[in-house]
Amino acid sequence: MSFEIDVITLFPDMLDAITKYGITSRASKNEIFRLHTWNPRHFAKDNYRTVDDSPYGGGPGMVMLAQPLDEAITHARTRQLAEGINETKVIYLSPQGELLNHEKILQLSKLRGMILLCGRYEGIDERIIMRQVDEEISIGNYVISGGELAAMVLIDSIVRQLPGALGSADSASEDSFANNLLEYPQYTRPEIYRGDAVPPILLSGDHAKINRWRLQQSLGKTWLKRPDLLDLKYKQGISKEEEKLLEEFKQTKNF
Numbered sequence: 001m002s003f004e005i006d007v008i009t010l011f012p013d014m015l016d017a018i019t020k021y022g023i024t025s026r027a028s029k030n031e032i033f034r035l036h037t038w039n040p041r042h043f044a045k046d047n048y049r050t051v052d053d054s055p056y057g058g059g060p061g062m063v064m065l066a067q068p069l070d071e072a073i074t075h076a077r078t079r080q081l082a083e084g085i086n087e088t089k090v091i092y093l094s095p096q097g098e099l100l101n102h103e104k105i106l107q108l109s110k111l112r113g114m115i116l117l118c119g120r121y122e123g124i125d126e127r128i129i130m131r132q133v134d135e136e137i138s139i140g141n142y143v144i145s146g147g148e149l150a151a152m153v154l155i156d157s158i159v160r161q162l163p164g165a166l167g168s169a170d171s172a173s174e175d176s177f178a179n180n181l182l183e184y185p186q187y188t189r190p191e192i193y194r195g196d197a198v199p200p201i202l203l204s205g206d207h208a209k210i211n212r213w214r215l216q217q218s219l220g221k222t223w224l225k226r227p228d229l230l231d232l233k234y235k236q237g238i239s240k241e242e243e244k245l246l247e248e249f250k251q252t253k254n255f
């Protein structure tokens, strides 16, 4: 059962960035997800294949026309329905959207498909947002040239949660934000690089101690760099063991 993704975009080739490289490329080849792009320009009615026009009320830049988007979205819905998906979500990537986080990614990864709408210029005609869009999602409080990069961030983060996408499924569940903590530091060969040694505990083979050290490092790093995340952790309930580890970390002043 593939996770079906339809992307409405003026630049379909941009999506090669996730279908041609890395983990997402393998997941695509293994049909863990299937990506279909629709270019609004193909649905433009005039001979010049116009997809944008000036904003009513004046102001800088251009706005994407409703009709080509409307038809592209309708074709995407038809394809999703043909794949047996009748509870798809139309998601518009925009700076005005709900800020994307791990929780949202997990929630969307449970769907069987979604349709992603990528705006360009100053955005899209509001009537499409009213008529067709189920959710607006933002990848951060900043503006980029188009919704495509945001769509690829969203797709990549969801695909990693799909069964079979990663080698060992647990590495997705161990993702740092899965437990509201930052990732512990990672080391690999050589043991000493330019005079800097790998923490001896990691060479001990004592996996209980190694896991303890890693949890302490995650707690310490989160305390130092992301106190907001640590607050969340406390709210969710931090264990006695975790509190002890964090206190110990603070005493060592190894930071």
Ligand SMILES: NC(=O)c1ccc(NCc2ccccc2)nc1
Residues within 6 Å of the ligand: 093, 094, 095, 119, 120, 121, 122, 123, 124, 137, 138, 139, 140, 141, 142, 143, 144, 145, 146, 147, 150
């Ligand atoms: N922060 C984001 O997720 C994001 C998404 C899209 C985007 N640019 C395209 C666009 C511009 C204006 C209105 C709607 C879409 N920039 C940032």
